[in-house]
Amino acid sequence: MRAGLPNSHMGAQWKQAGREANAQKKGQLVNKLVREIMVAAKLGGADPDLNPRLAAAVEKARKASVYRDTIERAIKKGSGQTDDKITFEMVTYEGFAPHKVPVVVECLTDSRNRTAPEIRNIFKAGSLGQPGSVAFFFNHLGVVEATHTDIKRDAEGDAIEAGAQEIEALEAEEVPEGQKGARFLTDIKDLDAVSKALKALGWNILSSEIRYLAKNFPELDDKARKEVADFLNTLDDHDDVHRVYAAMR
Numbered sequence: 001m002r003a004g005l006p007n008s009h010m011g012a013q014w015k016q017a018g019r020e021a022n023a024q025k026k027g028q029l030v031n032k033l034v035r036e037i038m039v040a041a042k043l044g045g046a047d048p049d050l051n052p053r054l055a056a057a058v059e060k061a062r063k064a065s066v067y068r069d070t071i072e073r074a075i076k077k078g079s080g081q082t083d084d085k086i087t088f089e090m091v092t093y094e095g096f097a098p099h100k101v102p103v104v105v106e107c108l109t110d111s112r113n114r115t116a117p118e119i120r121n122i123f124k125a126g127s128l129g130q131p132g133s134v135a136f137f138f139n140h141l142g143v144v145e146a147t148h149t150d151i152k153r154d155a156e157g158d159a160i161e162a163g164a165q166e167i168e169a170l171e172a173e174e175v176p177e178g179q180k181g182a183r184f185l186t187d188i189k190d191l192d193a194v195s196k197a198l199k200a201l202g203w204n205i206l207s208s209e210i211r212y213l214a215k216n217f218p219e220l221d222d223k224a225r226k227e228v229a230d231f232l233n234t235l236d237d238h239d240d241v242h243r244v245y246a247a248m249r
Contacts, residue, residue, distance in 0.1 A: 032242060033061040034074045035088060035108050041078030042086050044192070052144075052195030052208040059206070090242070091115060094134045095123045097246060098227045099220060102134035104212040105235055106243040115240045122238065126231040137247055138212040141165075142191030144184040146203035147175055153202075155182040162197035163190055174206065185213075214247035 036057045044051035048058055054075070061071050077084050087110040097103045109115040144164070148155070159167040163186065170181030182203075186194045188210050195208040220228065228248055236244050 028237070028239065029064055030061075030066050030070070031239065033057065033064055033066055034070060035242065037061060037071060037074040038078035038086055039088060039090070039108060041075045042080070046075050046079035046081065052192060052199065052205050056205050056207045056209070093119045093123075095132050096134065097231045097248075098126060099218065099224045101218055101220070101228050102137035102214065102247045103232065103235070104134065104138060104245040105241055106245075107238075107240040108242045109240040118238065118240075119235070122231075122235055126234065135212075137216070138214055138245065140188065140210065140212055142186040142188050142194065142209070143211045143213070144186065144191070144195050144198060144208050145170055145174070145206040146182060146184065146198055147206065148180045148182075148203050149178075150202070151178055151180050153180045155180060158198060158201045158203070159184050162194045162201065164194050164198075211243070212245035214245070217247050217249050220248065 037054065040051060040054040040057045044053055046054075048055035058071055058075075073082075076082050078086055080086075088108045089110075089112065091107045091109055091112055093105045093107065093116075095103055095105075105119060107115050107119065147170070156167055159182070162184065164184035165187065166185040168183040168185070170183050172181075175181030184194060184198065191208060191210065195205055199205055225248070228246070232244055232246055232248075235241055
């Protein structure tokens with residue numbers, strides 16, 4: 001097992017840096033969070049105690065001040081307790097941002113025929129952005145981000161016991177003062193089991209999801225970084241886009 005270093009950022013997504021704090025996108029954020037709750041409930045059932053992905057999605061929604069009624073409706077709809085059918089499917093698109101930065105875009109859409117050309121058009125409109133196969137630039141892994149109230153907790157020992165493959169430090173701003181934070185990386189098939197094992201060991205699960213993690217990061221100057229960030233923000237602003245993964249720190 002490789003112990004993580006604070007600056008490794010292997011598991012960090014590009015868009016964690018302040019994306020959710022953007023107040024003017026509040027309505028859009030709520031829609032995306034509600035969609036994630038529905039999909040998590042559909043995949044793993046309606047009980048957050050037995051469904052780590054749902055528990056993490058609900059916690060994220062609460063932090064974003066989503067109404068409890070809205071959360072409960074989303075869980076019921078996703079788990080099939082209402083007459084409304086869930087029609088969302090996960091569709092993945094690959095391509096390059098400006099300056100040849102590899103990008104993977106995950107969409108939750110109820111109309112693949114609508115979403116596909118719109119995402120392609122964003123790639124075409126982006127300066128030097130283009131579609132193309134980039135999956136080999138990423139590892140496709142399960143990621144569990146968690147905190148523990150015991151700051152001296154042996155995170156690496158817990159990772160081994162839970163069955164995680166690697167561990168990294170969590171960004172300081174995501175860890176409450178006086179607590180320990182860690183990011184656990186695992187095979188996709190082991191994600192659910194690792195999440196449950198960590199919870200049993202006293203970890204508070206912040207997120208439990210499958211992500212694309214960049215293997216390498218191209219060197220970018222400030223101007224290029226801004227151009228890439230603007231392109232990624234345009235992708236992220238699309239209503240059907242659920243996650244954007246880019247080889248950019």
